[in-house]
Amino acid sequence: MLSLTALVFLPLVGMLVCWLLPSKHARVVNIVFSALVLLLSVALWAQMDVGAAGYQFEQTASWLPGIVSEEGIQYHVGLDGLGLSLVLLTAFVTLVSAIASWKIEKQAKGYHMMFLLLLTGMLGVFVALDLFLFYVFWEIMLLPMYFLIGIWGGPRRQYAAIKFFLYTLFGSVLLLAGVILVVLKTGSWSIPEITAQAQAALAAGEAGGILGSTGLCLAAFIGMFIGFAVKVPCFPFHTWLPDAHVEAPTPISMILAGVLLKMGGYGLIRIAYPFFPQAAVDSGLVISILSTIAIVYGAFVAMAQTDFKRMIAYSSVSHMGFVTLGLAAGTAWGINGAMYMMLAHGTISAMLFMIVGVIYDRAHHREIAKFGGLAWVMPKYFILASIAFFASLGLPGGSGFIAEITTFVGAFNGPHRIWAIISLLGVVLTAAYYLRTLAKVFLLDTPEVYKDAAKFPDLSAREYAILVPLALVTIYMGIVPATAMDMVKGFVEGTLVPMLGQAAGGAGQ
């Protein structure tokens, strides 16, 4: 039973069960299957040799033979530490989001079926080792997401849904162009095999890389980079994010921020960078500049928001800038930090969106300026919100701190030091807007409305069940970074950093 195939397709079984049972049971089915996925992924973790190089639990089956090469497209899945860390994150965030979906009443059956389909897509992306399979999972995710935002979202949901869909598809087709070029020249669909070819090309000192031409490599890298950058999202491809995150229902915002954004970073680390190390190193400066803009500009825009949820959405743009900043540095610290940022941001942002959801359920608005003094009426909520806020602004003890300091050290020691220094401004700004919001919403002058404890009950058991685990993981990751760091190290330090180092060395000579 303990196989990746079972893990990936378990939610599809759940979808079928959902379909067969009456609508009122759909939410239970969703939670049960999300919990099973988490259990299964923890079981995989227990069985896995996390530090080992290469992929474990590999499964290969012939799928579409004869497409391009003799063996063609294969059903090929496998897991290494890097994939495991994101699979665990996905399973965890999805389970808490499934619990957060309890109160969805509109067309509940459809909602939970789409939710489970989304889970299959996300898990599939992190375990696929065949480019075609990867792309299929990557795209399959868009379909449920389009409906989840479009049907169950806020007032501007139609606009947000189509904008999300168009942006990501635009990225996807550029990614597809890159994939076709790679497959055409290498004759393989297998991600590990193409990575090996790229390593061989580096070792042989071939400037042309896997495509046999520097220009073509750069073009394919740019295509793939944009494809993944839309998801990350990098400046200037981030404009879909505030709309999608704000209009999506709370649990979907949690998944969007907690998991979907990580697929972009994952794609860069697993595919774009190892396939085109030379092009990646050559575009390091541009990517550093874009990242710094994302960090600082994202923080400024977040500061200017009056809508609570929108502010958090922009804080994601700012934080995800650290991911690309660390990557662009090409150092072990930088890329480890980028990965850690993704994991940390996964839980923190899910928590933040839940916190907005909690208050929106009670107050029916999200205007920061209209809130005040909530700490007195909802003290437990205040404590959990503070944990999330402080973790997000990078206070030591939370996972955000580890992520930021690691990324920063990595970027500082990389070739684009000046941009790393400028990006520190973002950290200060982040602290400013979080502290200001915390003070305004929870501490300062209380309007009469918020003194009515009947209208503003403190957290319910269900909300505890969502926020407390997220908080615990966030703190755990802040105190014991080694658990998650060891997972990502294997691929980053074993494969990617040496490749980038070689490429950078070659350019220097």
Added chain:
Amino acid sequence: MDLTPIIPAIELTVGIVAVIVLDLLGRGRYPWLTTGVALLALAGAAVSACLQPAASVDGGAETVLGVLQLDRFAVVFTVFCCLTGFVTVLATVRGEAFKTPGGEFLVLILSAVLGMNVLAMSVDLVMLYLAFELVSIPGYVLVAMRRADARSNEAGVKYVLFGAVSSAIMLYGLSMVVGLASGTSLAALSEAIAAGHVTSQPLWIVACVMIFAGFAFKISAVPFHFWAPDVYAGAPASVAGFLAVASKAAGFLALIRVVGATTSGPVAAAADPLTAFLPDGGVLIGIIAIAAVLTMTVGNLAALRQGEIKRLLAWSSIAHAGYLLLLLATWSETSIAALLFYLVAYLFMNLAAFLIAGIVIRECGTGELSALRGMGRRNVGISVALAIVMFSLTGLPPFFGFAAKLQLFYAVFDRGYVWLGVIGLVNGVISLYYYARVLSYLWFHDAEEEPAPSLSLSLFDKVFCAVLVLPILGFGLFWADAWGWAQEVARDFPLIGGGR
């Protein structure tokens, strides 16, 4: 003379005569009988095309009267058109136009299919032109069949005027080619071009432009596409589907034959993929490349603003013609296979789309997209089917449309024309907007907003939809065999002229 290659054509002709006679004798009182005979003729033609002895298919050299030749390509297209005709007849039985199609409708569909069958086998320019007209003329009448409907009449007139002009232009172009090649057969043309004294003449460029104009009308390529939206909107949905699929496929088939005769082999792969501009393969290929880019871009951009489903599908089919033209512009064995593969995907997607459009129009009395409002909640099955079709048309996995697009762009990138591929891919993104907009009407409106009546669907409707939609899913996940088969057919296709 061996007449086996024209057995399907004979069967179709017998079917036509039988339908006319039965309709006259029965004074139109037995529509099920005439419909049955027509379906039988179509099925029979498809089956006997498949059952052609291998010798007469693979031999290739043997021709009937020197103008018809049954190669595997012709077999495939015959089956393709018979299938489309079959679906169209069935869809019309239940469609919005006439509950029971009259005998004349069946005769016209059968004649058009007969024309396509002959077209598929033509290796002679005169025969090609005659077959082309045999496809077109029933089309004009089919569009205008709803005599009481002013829009239908207008569409018919528009179609016949545009058609007549473009036919004339094409015929003029063909006459120049016949003069240049000093013969009417494609083999003669191919030889003359190989000898090198044709392509150097200025007249050749004029002839190419004119011939392409004729084909462009048939496949609704820019700038000869203006008729399509009006005609599709005026025609019954099932007929529009027939025109969009069979008529377009026929145009592509003839274009493949002619391009094959004028090129001396595959388009050379670009030396530098990043700077390569127009494919290097002669005047006709160059014209086609530009037309491809224009067609898909104009089609997609115009479709963005459509509010009526048949009009939207018309512009979408224009855009798809652009994608298909990309494959002719990057002429090679792989691209022929991809073209065939794409056409099969296109067949299922468009027939299903027009079928569902027909059902909606039948039930709601209008094809406005706003009539779809809230349908997703009331008619879940057909809405999901429509969603699959729309996503497949966009080219999203795991649907057939994606597999077809992957092979299409693979073939384009294989020749090294990166910019053509990227423009095509970005066009797919544009198209998402209008396909997804259809779906947003189905689901994204709250129940309070003017609840529309539920569609009453018969079991026949549901099964019919399912039969057309299931292949879109099935081939979307498992298309290796289908692709292998397309490659095999393409391998048999003589890249150079009809003579080889």
